[in-house]
Amino acid sequence: MLSKASKVSGVICVLSGGVGAARLLRALSGEVAPSTLTAIVNVGDDLVLHGLTICPDLDTITYTLAGLNNETLGWGLEGETWRVMAELRELGGEAWFGLGDRDLATHLYRSQRLSEGATKAEVTRELCARWGVAVQLLPVSNEPVTTSFTTEIGPLSFQEYFVKHHHGVKVDEIHVSGADASPAPGVLEALRDSSRIVLAPSNPLISLAPLLRVRGVAAAVAQRRDDVIAVSPIVAGAAIKGPADRLLQEFGYDVSCVGVAQYVLDTFGDMVGTWIIDEADAAHVPALEALGVAVRVTTTMMNEPLRAQALAREVLA
């Protein structure tokens, strides 16, 4: 365990997808002042459904940091009810994307504010203020960035792939439209001025890559290469959650922390200075170091508070 004194000081910038990032941010919030944390959040799996603009990654992080996340489900809000969804199913509506009654209020709020001219970043700030979330959440862009797939069963939107088909079909191509979007105000500045940039243990192909494709973001990260630390989302040959393992394999990479590092290197160049991998993957240290990066080994599972704390401290070391 590290003492507080050995921690990096200044603003920590975390490139974030959904659940893995949310847990890491929650753990980091226990180690440093939350207001010194900036999360730059993927919007590539945002969707418009039923007329509502839904931002799953932003919401997962906000709910988790507000202590309102549903631990049983692993997504959505605690104490959730499902009246609207049940009625929508009765009407024969699109009911495959679960939207609880509490959760719906978030989407109604956001959709109305967007229609009034507010940006996603402004809405995010309002929701965070309402829920007392002190971590600064920045959507990577206020403009639409949309990840979609060519799969063995045809073209699918992100959530059709992820939720409707339970990421259980083979992906041939990943598309990111709107990748030339402008970064939201503050994103490039946060990357430039932070003392450390962290790649959360989020899916590298479909959460972090769309985020990194936003104009100027990958270059801003690469410029800080020695201060960039990444947490592998693959532990002992499997994704902690979601289809990262399956997708790595489908795109020709080893399903290991080495495969993840190689994917990032091939896709975005030499932007990561240090990889944090799980103890279960200690045998991979030489192969990783051969890629020219520093490696730290710790527990990366965040299913228990003490493990999450250990990972957070390693990230801050």
Place this chain on the structure above:
Amino acid sequence: MLSKASKVSGVICVLSGGVGAARLLRALSGEVAPSTLTAIVNVGDDLVLHGLTICPDLDTITYTLAGLNNETLGWGLEGETWRVMAELRELGGEAWFGLGDRDLATHLYRSQRLSEGATKAEVTRELCARWGVAVQLLPVSNEPVTTSFTTEIGPLSFQEYFVKHHHGVKVDEIHVSGADASPAPGVLEALRDSSRIVLAPSNPLISLAPLLRVRGVAAAVAQRRDDVIAVSPIVAGAAIKGPADRLLQEFGYDVSCVGVAQYVLDTFGDMVGTWIIDEADAAHVPALEALGVAVRVTTTMMNEPLRAQALAREVLA
């Protein structure tokens, strides 16, 4: 009471606003086969709120004919709950327009179908089929027709005036944008081919006028002048519901069935052959007849089933 034999046969076309029209259509459904009734419904108070397309008049009629309307509230669905609204209020969202959890499912369904390219008429047909409503409901147009107001407190949208300010502010001007919209498929044909056209006891200034302003509708009604029968929404100097009385006064008309008839005459010409007025207004018969129209006197209040039935039979006579 009239015998069944004396009723008009063929299709009855009812120009419809919200609650008054819904009650008349329900009463008419008890007297003739519902499938012979066509309601041409105002869309001028439709709104987009929270990203959702809401059609209050269509919904009021559909819910009422499905037997699902909330008699206690006078609007919305029976057995309604309010979880989403309560949460939205917590978030500081726009909560002045009450949307119950069951009701929201309708708006989610409609908004999604519209985003997929369906028309309002198609969505209406789908919802009616789902709820077993046999009356043919036709939105007067599939295109946006938007009623708004210049008031003593500034410009207001329809629902800001009607719901947020409880129609309690002085209106200086009524605007209908999109009034050159195309009528929905079937609207002009229904007006041409029906055996009788009924103007429901809806607000003449803000429910029927926006409907009649859609391209070709007023002319199609006027062509059938002798088969057009209108029910006065003003009884004994007051509106049965809503601001018709107040608006008539603000626009310089008598608050009476005579004022209503005069307003229609001034605005749309000689399109009504017969006015049905309440027994309470029998003294107005000479003044109405002086406008060149036939008059029938009956009960026009529909707060009891037998009264509604009597009115329906008069409409069909």
